[in-house]
Structures are given as C-alpha cells and as structure tokens.
Amino acid sequence: MLDIFDILGPIMVGPSSSHTAGAVRIGNMARTLLGGDVRTAHILLHGSFAETGQGHGTDRALIAGLLGMKPDDLNIPHSFELAQEAGMTFDFGEVQLREAHPNTAVLDVADGQGHRLRMQASSTGGGRIRVDKLDDIEVGFTGAFNTLIVHSQDISGELAEVSRELSRGRVNIANMNLYRSRRGGDVLMVIETDQVVPPVVRELIEELPGVVRLTYYQKEAD
Amino acid sequence: MLDSMQEILEKIEKSGKPFWEVVLDTDIEERQVTREQSWAKMRTAWRAMLDAEATYRSDRRSVSGLVGGDGQKMRIYTVSGKALSGDFISEVISIALCTGESNACMRKIVAAPTAGACGVLPAVLIPLSRRDVPESELVQALYVSAGIGAVIGYKACIAGASGGCQAEIGTASAMAAGALTALRGGSPAQIGNAVAMALKNLLGLICDPVAGLVEVPCVKRNVIGAVNAVSCADMALAGIESRVPVDQVIDCMGDVGRRMPVEFRETALGGLAATPFGQEIKEQMQSRRN
Numbered sequence: 001m002l003d004i005f006d007i008l009g010p011i012m013v014g015p016s017s018s019h020t021a022g023a024v025r026i027g028n029m030a031r032t033l034l035g036g037d038v039r040t041a042h043i044l045l046h047g048s049f050a051e052t053g054q055g056h057g058t059d060r061a062l063i064a065g066l067l068g069m070k071p072d073d074l075n076i077p078h079s080f081e082l083a084q085e086a087g088m089t090f091d092f093g094e095v096q097l098r099e100a101h102p103n104t105a106v107l108d109v110a111d112g113q114g115h116r117l118r119m120q121a122s123s124t125g126g127g128r129i130r131v132d133k134l135d136d137i138e139v140g141f142t143g144a145f146n147t148l149i150v151h152s153q154d155i156s157g158e159l160a161e162v163s164r165e166l167s168r169g170r171v172n173i174a175n176m177n178l179y180r181s182r183r184g185g186d187v188l189m190v191i192e193t194d195q196v197v198p199p200v201v202r203e204l205i206e207e208l209p210g211v212v213r214l215t216y217y218q219k220e221a222d
Numbered sequence: 223m224l225d226s227m228q229e230i231l232e233k234i235e236k237s238g239k240p241f242w243e244v245v246l247d248t249d250i251e252e253r254q255v256t257r258e259q260s261w262a263k264m265r266t267a268w269r270a271m272l273d274a275e276a277t278y279r280s281d282r283r284s285v286s287g288l289v290g291g292d293g294q295k296m297r298i299y300t301v302s303g304k305a306l307s308g309d310f311i312s313e314v315i316s317i318a319l320c321t322g323e324s325n326a327c328m329r330k331i332v333a334a335p336t337a338g339a340c341g342v343l344p345a346v347l348i349p350l351s352r353r354d355v356p357e358s359e360l361v362q363a364l365y366v367s368a369g370i371g372a373v374i375g376y377k378a379c380i381a382g383a384s385g386g387c388q389a390e391i392g393t394a395s396a397m398a399a400g401a402l403t404a405l406r407g408g409s410p411a412q413i414g415n416a417v418a419m420a421l422k423n424l425l426g427l428i429c430d431p432v433a434g435l436v437e438v439p440c441v442k443r444n445v446i447g448a449v450n451a452v453s454c455a456d457m458a459l460a461g462i463e464s465r466v467p468v469d470q471v472i473d474c475m476g477d478v479g480r481r482m483p484v485e486f487r488e489t490a491l492g493g494l495a496a497t498p499f500g501q502e503i504k505e506q507m508q509s510r511r512n
Binding site for chain 1: 249264324331332334335336337338343376381397436490
C-alpha cells in the first residue's frame with residue numbers, strides 16, 4: 001500500500017527510484033543480513049538491471065548499499081573508489097533467471113571471517129525492494145518493516161518459542177512466514193514487526209535451543 | 223486511505239477542514255505518527271526540493287553525456303527578460319530543467335511521484351517561495367499534491383513501466399496543478415478541475431527513454447508537466463471546469479496505460495528510443511558495457 005511519502009519521496013540520489021534507490025537498498029539489505037562489513041562481493045544482474053544498469057548507476061548503487069549507504073547519500077556515485085579504500089573487492093556479471101522480476105540482482109557476499117550470504121532481490125518500483133531468495137531458500141520480504149530472520153532446526157514448537165519471546169518484549173508481529181528446504185532440515189523464519197526488536201529480545205531468541213543464527217534488519221528511519 | 227477525489231471532497235465537506243489537512247489527517251492515521259512528525263517529514267521533502275535547485279551546477283553531465291547545462295541556459299535567458307513566456311513561466315521552465323538534470327547527474331532529489339518526474343513540483347512551487355509565499359503554505363501545498371498523487375496511484379498508476387509517461391509526468395502535473403490551485407485559494411472543486419484538466423492534457427503520453435535512461439526526453443518533459451500545471455491551475459481559478467469528472471479522468475488514464483503497447487512503457491523499444499539517434503546512443507552505451 002502506498003502512503004503519501006511513497007508519492008512525495010523517497011528523497012534520493014538519482015536518476016531512477018527503481019534502478020538507483022532500490023539498488024542501494026538491496027545492497028544495504030545484503031550487508032545487514034550478512035551481519036558485518038562486506039569484504040568480497042560477486043554480483044549478477046538480471047533483466048533491465050543488466051540492460052540499463054550502468055547508465056542508471058545500478059552497479060555503483062549496489063556497492064554503495066554494501067558499504068552501508070542509504071539512498072540519499074551523495075557519495076553513491078563514488079562508491080567504487082570508496083569500496084577500494086575500504087578494502088572491498090567486487091565484480092559484476094550478467095545472468096538470465098527464470099521467472100524473476102526485470103530488476104533483479106543476485107549477490108554473493110562474504111565478510112572474510114567465515115560468514116557468507118547469497119541473496120536474490122528485486123527492485124519492485126518507487127525504490128521499494130523485495131528479497132526473493134536467501135541462500136537458495138525462496139522468501140519474500142520487503143524491508144518495509146523491522147525484520148527478524150531466524151535460522152533454526154526443524155523442531156516442533158520452535159515458532160511458538162520465538163513468538164513468545166517477542167510477545168514478552170512487547171513486540172507486535174505484523175507478518176510472519178516460515179520456509180524450509182525439506183522436512184527435518186533447516187528452517188528460516190521471517191518475522192516482520194511493528195516495533196523495533198530490542199537487542200535483549202534478540203539475544204533471548206538467539207539462546208533458544210534449536211536456533212542456529214539470527215539476523216535483524218531495522219527499517220529505515222523517517 | 224484516499225481512494226478517490228470524491229472521497230477527499232466529501233471529507234472536506236464533512237469536517238470543514240481544508241484539503242491539505244484532510245491529507246495530513248490520513249497520514250497521521252495510516253502511519254501512526256504525530257501531527258508534528260508528519261509535518262516535519264513533509265517540510266524535509268520541501269527543503270530537499272529547494273536544495274536540489276540551489277546546488278545545481280551547469281558543468282555536471284549525465285552518464286551518457288546527453289544531459290547537463292540546459293538549466294543554466296534557461297536561467298540566463300530568464301534573467302535577460304526576453305522570454306516570450308514572461309518572468310514567472312520562464313523561471314518555472316528553468317527550475318524544471320535544473321532539477322531534472324540534477325536527477326540525471328546522480329544528485330539528490332525528491333521523487334514526486336517518481337525520480338524521472340522530480341522537476342515538476344519544485345518548478346511550480348519554488349518561484350512562489352521567491353515571491354513571498356511562506357514556507358508553511360508551500361508545505362501545505364505539498365500535502366495537497368501528495369493526496370492527489372495517492373489517489374492516482376491507487377486508482378491508476380504512477381510508474382512509466384505500468385502506464386507510460388502520462389502516469390509519471392501526467393501525474394506530477396496533476397499534483398502540481400492541484401497544489402497551485404489550493405495555494406491561490408481555489409475551492410476543493412476547483413482543485414479537482416485543475417487535476418482533471420492537467421491529466422487530460424497529457425493523456426496518452428508514452429514513456430520512450432533513449433537507451434532506457436532517465437535523460438532524453440525525460441528532463442524536458444518535466445517542463446511540459448510544470449507549464450501545463452500552471453495553465454490548468456489558472457483555468458480552474460478562472461472558473462473553467464473539466465467536462466469529464468476528475469475521478470473518471472483518473473480511471474481513464476489507468477485504462478489507457480494498461481492498453482498501451484509494451485514498447486511505449488519504459489522498455490526503450492519504441493518512440494524516441496527507436497529513432498536512429500536513439501539506437502545510436504543505445505549502441506554507444508552497450509559498447510561501454512562490454
């Protein structure tokens with residue numbers, strides 16, 4: 001649903017809300033979900049991102065996001081140089097995906113300390129984004145809410161435990177989805193919340209038996 | 223939720239509040255924010271518009287090299303006093319160009335409703351701010367424009383990929399026409415007429431960006447969006463009415479958009495993008511990619 005600041009906004013570095021602002025947000029999402037500074041990034045562009053991405057600064061915008069910039073950062077055009085200074089290496093390629101949104105990027109990022117994340121995301125218009133895949137599991141969340149991503153083992157009651165901790169912390173769940181690769185395999189919970197999830201609540205969830213890893217994306221402030 | 227112009231007009235009638243305040247109330251309710259928070263965010267958008275124009279530089283060029291410097295030419299011509307269109311309109315033209323160019327050159331702008339159409343609203347509002355209209359009234363005008371844009375986004379579309387340029391520049395022009403009419407003391411019905419006329423005048427406009435870039439013809443289309451807004455606001459304020467009711471015009475824009483061939487919806491396969499010049503630029507950009 002559009003609010004009036006989707007109409008008058010975002011305040012952003014041009015030239016295109018989908019090809020530039022959305023691309024910054026995709027990079028930023030990957031950085032957040034990796035949970036640390038990005039050291040290496042392999043990025044594949046699909047569809048219109050591949051066709052007109054260079055002219056729209058999509059490549060620079062994605063790297064800017066990986067560096068932690070927001071869509072209104074005037075340093076976006078200089079992100080390649082800033083990445084070099086920060087010691088990040090990156091490369092771009094093109095890919096043809098089946099049934100993907102025309103503005104899609106696949107990012108394979110690592111922090112140099114053993115953490116790696118593979119994320120497929122699309123820029124769906126007006127600077128809004130959608131994460132389509134995380135480590136090859138199909139998901140679908142937008143970053144329009146505070147988002148908690150819990151990797152856990154596939155054991156019964158896990159979801160109830162997680163939601164109990166959120167409820168105790170007075171965090172209201174807006175949307176919730178559960179994904180798994182197969183029965184008894186790894187489970188991915190994507191929980192979108194109305195309130196910020198405080199660090200203490202995140203720690204309690206992380207300590208629950210069966211929880212393997214937790215990442216958290218806090219939505220952009222006004 | 224603002225789902226029709228009729229609904230806004232009814233809310234104005236019922237509450238006795240002005241157009242802008244009905245939109246503000248909706249924002250407070252939908253995003254669960256205070257009046258002050260909403261106002262501060264809108265004022266930030268206004269100041270960002272001012273900033274984009276103030277930090278314009280004529281030596282910047284876009285990625286393709288096709289865009290840059292025209293805003294400055296128009297500024298100089300405006301100051302010369304020779305403009306056929308007079309002081310006010312020539313200033314509108316120069317601000318539309320400066321802001322559109324700034325967007326193409328990766329500077330900071332406010333998408334309104336899209337980045338490609340970012341020059342239309344500032345082009346009509348900034349000249350008024352230079353003619354002693356206080357900031358509070360300009361922020362109110364932005365609420366009016368946002369309410370209009372929200373209705374068009376809900377009933378029709380605001381993306382070139384969905385409905386062509388009429389959905390981007392057309393919507394921006396309708397938003398600007400309504401904002402101007404409100405600023406000059408027009409009635410809610412007159413605001414509706416200004417919106418209807420502005421959108422009708424740009425109905426069917428295709429989205430045909432050369433090499434798929436937000437450069438040609440996008441920057442200069444901001445000018446037609448802005449100038450059209452001024453003329454439609456003046457017509458509405460003069461008491462001229464749109465024969466077709468505003469909500470029907472908006473529905474019609476959405477319908478024309480849906481039936482528009484895909485070549486004319488941002489794919490860069492038709493229109494100016496398909497001219498020999500357009501093809502040449504596309505090839506140049508592709509050779510740089512490889």
